[in-house]
Amino acid sequence: MSDVVSDKPYHFVPPYHGRWWPKFFQACLPSYLGRAWGITHVECRGLDRLRGSIAAGHGVLLAPNHPRGADPFVIGWLSRAVGQPFFCMASWHLFMDGGLQAWALRRMGAFSIFREGMDRTAVNTAIEILVAAERPLVIFPEGTVSRANDRLNPLMEGTALIARSAAKRRAKTSPPGEVLIHPVALRYRYRGDVRRAIEPVLEEIERRLTWRTQPDAAPLNRIEKIADALLGLKELEYMGQPQQAGLGERQTRLIEHILQPLEAEWVKGEASGHVVARVKRVRGAILPGLIKGDLDDNEIARRWRQLGDCTLAQQLGWYPPGYLNADSPSDRILETVERFEEDLSGHVRTHRPFSVLIDVGEPIAVAAERDRHAATDPLLESIEHGLKAMLERPAGETTAQEQNLVTA
Helix, strand or coil: CCCCCCCCCCCCCCCCCCCHHHHHHHHHHHHHHHHHHCEEEEEEECHHHHHHHHHCCCEEEEEECCCCCCHHHHHHHHHHHHCCCCEEEEEHHHHCCCCHHHHHHHHCCEEEECCCCCCHHHHHHHHHHHHHCCCCEECCCCCCCCCCCCCCCCCCCHHHHHHHHHHHHHCCCCCCCCEEEEEEEEEEEECCCHHHHHHHHHHHHHHHCCCCCCCCCCHHHHHHHHHHHHHHHHHHHHHCCCCCCCHHHHHHHHHHHHHHHHHHHHCCCCCCCCHHHHHHHHHHHHHHHHHHCCCCHHHHHHHHHHHHHHHHHHHHHCCCCCCCCCCCCHHHHHHHHHHHHHHHHCCCCCCCCEEEEEEECCCEECCCCCCCCCCCCHHHHHHHHHHHHHHHCCCCCCCHHHCCCEEC
8 A cells, every 4th residue: 555644734725616627537538547547348327316416406425435546537437427527525645746646636626635634624625515516526435445346444424524514504595405415336347367467466476475486376375375474474573473363363463553552652542443543543643743843853753653553554454354265256356466566565557457337326315413312423324325235236236217327
C-alpha cells in the first residue's frame, strides 16, 4: 500500500463547477480505463433510479464501495451514462503533486478532504453541494481502497453526518427538499487467465524471499506459503519470533501488538472500531506536531516510525481471515496477489481484460435527525445493507427494474 501520509500543511482544493471539462474527460474515459486500468467492458444497472432522483431535484449522495484505485474513474462512467457531472470527495494526497493529476481531478469534479483530521471546510462544502442539489455528490464511505471485490468494510461515520446535516437544511427550504442516498455497488471481474496473470508476481516474490520458484505448485498453496513467510518476517521484527497459530489469529495479534502502544500514547487507549478507524485516530494525533514543524530531529524520526507502524497495521487489516479457500472465486486470488505486490513494492501492475458492473441501488431517504435510541447509526446500516445485498447477488442476476443497461 502506498504511503499517503504527509507532513505538508494542508490546503483545501475546492470543487470546479464548470461543465466543459467534465464532458471532455468523460469522452476520454473508455480509452483511459482500458489503457490505465485494463477495463474493457462496463455495464450499468439501475440508471433510471438515479435519473429519477436527479430529475426530482433531490440532493443526491452516491455511496459506492471502494475495491480498487480505478473506482473514481469508473464512477465517472456512471456520470457519463446519466449525462450529469458529479462532485467527488477525494483524499488530499491525490492533489499533492500539483501536476497534471491534481489539475485533471479538480476539473472532473473532485475536491479535497484531509483524512487524518476533521476537515470542516471539506465537510461544509459537501453539505452545501447536497443542499444546492446542483449535481450528485460521491463519497466512498469505506474511507480508503479495500481491494476486496465482494466484501464490505465498516463504513465511516462522516458520510451519515454530511447527509443528515444537508437534510436538516433542505427541510427548511421553501418548498422543502430531500436528500437521498443511492448505494452503488462496484463489481470487477477479471476476464483473462488468472493463473497466467499472477505467475510473474508470485515468481518475483519467491525470488525476493530467496526461494526457488514453484510454477508447478497450486496457486493457493503458493499464496498461503508466501503469506506465512511475510507475516513471520514481521512477527520476527516486531515480536522477536514467529508466532505459533493460524494465519488469522497471528494477524490479529500482530495488529494489536503494533496499535495498542500507539493508542495508549496518543489517544488515551481508545481502540474501538475497524483497523482503518483506529489508524485514522492515531495518525490524527501524531501529525499536527510534524506539520507544525517545531520538533527536534529525534522526535521527527520517532513519529515517522510510528506512522510507518500505522501503515503496516492497516495493511495487515486488508487481508480478511478466511478470504481465500478452495471454493473462492478466482478474482479473490488475483486480489490477494495484487495486495502482496502493492504492499511490497508500492505499485500494482495492470492486468487486462477487466469488466466492471456498476449497480445503482434504491434511494434511501435521509432523515434530518438520528434516532438516538438506536445502538448503531440507522443510516449507515441502511447504506451497508444496500451495498451488501448488491455485492452478494450473482453478477448475472437482474430484477425487472434493472433492465436499463449501458455497455462499453
